Amino acid sequence: MFNSRIRKAAVATALGLVFGTAAAANPGVTLGRAATPAEIHAWNIDVRPDFQGLPDGHGSVAEGEKLWEAKCASCHGDFADSNSVFPPLVGAFQATAKEMKEGVVPALGKGGGTSIEKLSSLSTLFDYIHRAMPWTAPLSLSWNDTYALVAYLMNLANVVPSNYVLTRDNVQAVQDKLPNRNGMIRLTGMWPGNEFGKQPGPDTHNVECMRHCAPKPVIQTTIPEYAVDASGNLADQNRAWGPIRGQVTLSKAAKEALAKKEAMAASDPNAKVMDLLKAKGCLACHSTGSNTVVGPGYEAIAKKYGGKAGEIAVLETHIMKGVSGIWGSIPMPPQSVSEADAKLIATWVVGGAKH
Ligand code: HEC
Numbered sequence: 448m449f450n451s452r453i454r455k456a457a458v459a460t461a462l463g464l465v466f467g468t469a470a471a472a473n474p475g476v477t478l479g480r481a482a483t484p485a486e487i488h489a490w491n492i493d494v495r496p497d498f499q500g501l502p503d504g505h506g507s508v509a510e511g512e513k514l515w516e517a518k519c520a521s522c523h524g525d526f527a528d529s530n531s532v533f534p535p536l537v538g539a540f541q542a543t544a545k546e547m548k549e550g551v552v553p554a555l556g557k558g559g560g561t562s563i564e565k566l567s568s569l570s571t572l573f574d575y576i577h578r579a580m581p582w583t584a585p586l587s588l589s590w591n592d593t594y595a596l597v598a599y600l601m602n603l604a605n606v607v608p609s610n611y612v613l614t615r616d617n618v619q620a621v622q623d624k625l626p627n628r629n630g631m632i633r634l635t636g637m638w639p640g641n642e643f644g645k646q647p648g649p650d651t652h653n654v655e656c657m658r659h660c661a662p663k664p665v666i667q668t669t670i671p672e673y674a675v676d677a678s679g680n681l682a683d684q685n686r687a688w689g690p691i692r693g694q695v696t697l698s699k700a701a702k703e704a705l706a707k708k709e710a711m712a713a714s715d716p717n718a719k720v721m722d723l724l725k726a727k728g729c730l731a732c733h734s735t736g737s738n739t740v741v742g743p744g745y746e747a748i749a750k751k752y753g754g755k756a757g758e759i760a761v762l763e764t765h766i767m768k769g770v771s772g773i774w775g776s777i778p779m780p781p782q783s784v785s786e787a788d789a790k791l792i793a794t795w796v797v798g799g800a801k802h
């Protein structure tokens with residue numbers, strides 16, 4: 448209905464341009480038509496930093512906790528500190544009492560902080576949650592729900608106590624306690640009267656180069672070294688939602704440490720055997736301890752054969768050809784491992800199955 452109304456308005460406009468006389472003088476006047484209050488209402492859903500646009504409402508921390516568990520915890524964790532779908536919203540970082548008093552969290556400049564520490568306008572949280580969350584059902588929350596969820600997050604961030612009830616009347620008081628309320632960076636010309644004071648207005652005065660131009664720049668984003676692993680190594684994380692997966696986001700130091708660990712593991716025969724057991728599916732039936740899964744645990748096998756070097760060849764054959772009747776009624780089918788690998792594993796077992 449909305450679309451067809453726009454279309455009708457467009458047709459009316461086109462006719463107006465053909466037949467109207469005012470249109471010739473100032474075509475802008477007759478372009479389209481005034482939006483109806485209902486249309487404006489449907490579009491006008493933002494909440495501004497001064498809370499203009501935030502409807503009346505109320506929600507307690509306790510109500511927020513219940514809603515959170517039902518609608519948000521599956522992705523963000525019970526305490527909004529999960530890193531599995533999105534980096535922690537709260538909890539991984541706590542602003543100090545001094546920072547909360549001054550309203551600036553300096554650690555943010557070094558890549559620390561969670562969403563709540565970064566937040567400088569509480570309105571953003573209202574606006575974002577109401578319009579975009581839950582991820583699978585945006586715009587499904589009532590304003591009271593949103594008040595309650597904001598209250599809950601504020602409580603998790605230690606900004607309000609657990610018996611707090613957030614209302615339209617006290618949002619400003621909570622805003623005045625946000626850890627990073629004074630920390631917004633205004634270094635760009637987007638802000639008239641910015642810190643540098645040199646750029647009076649937006650920095651959009653570039654003129655396109657026509658002659659003797661420098662090579663066309665490649666525009667790309669990079670994460671500075673100090674912040675690259677702020678959320679751990681994305682390549683190790685299996686995110687169920689969102690488009691980004693799998694980039695290696697380790698700092699240089701962490702990459703070097705990992706390479707060192709891998710090099711050490713490569714020269715460690717026990718680690719090599721563990722890799723083999725995993726790769727060949729042995730651990731589906733054998734634990735590394737003494738408990739039986741389908742077959743006996745490797746510690747139990749080691750106890751039986753440990754120190755008897757003569758048994759290496761026997762075990763090697765049993766692994767490759769299969770074996771039955773030694774440990775119980777369930778047989779082990781032949782395993783597809785090379786002779787060299789079977790020998791390595793058998794030697795490891797007889798050596799005590801250390802891991
Ligand atoms: C199905 C998974 C899922 C559920 C459920 C979910 N979220 Fe989210 N949430 C996400 C993802 C993914 C993002 C990041 C979205 C993006 O950056 O585009 C996100 C981002 C956010 C952010 C912004 C954080 C930031 O720093 O930008 C807030 C706040 C948030 N969610 C709150 C909630 C609340 C409140 C609920 C429950 C009503 C909820 N989420 C439910 C997946 C989910």
Ligand code: HEC
Pocket residue numbers: 724727728729730731732733741742743748761762765766770771772773774775776777778779780782783784792796
């Ligand atoms: C489908 C389950 C299963 C898988 C997979 C499996 N095993 Fe076994 N394994 C068993 C069972 C059952 C026994 C006990 C057989 C018996 O009683 O003789 C056993 C026994 C053994 C023994 C002791 C043999 C002896 O002579 O006492 C070794 C060593 C062993 N397995 C190694 C391996 C290795 C190495 C792999 C992977 C390459 C592997 N197993 C995969 C089920 C399995």
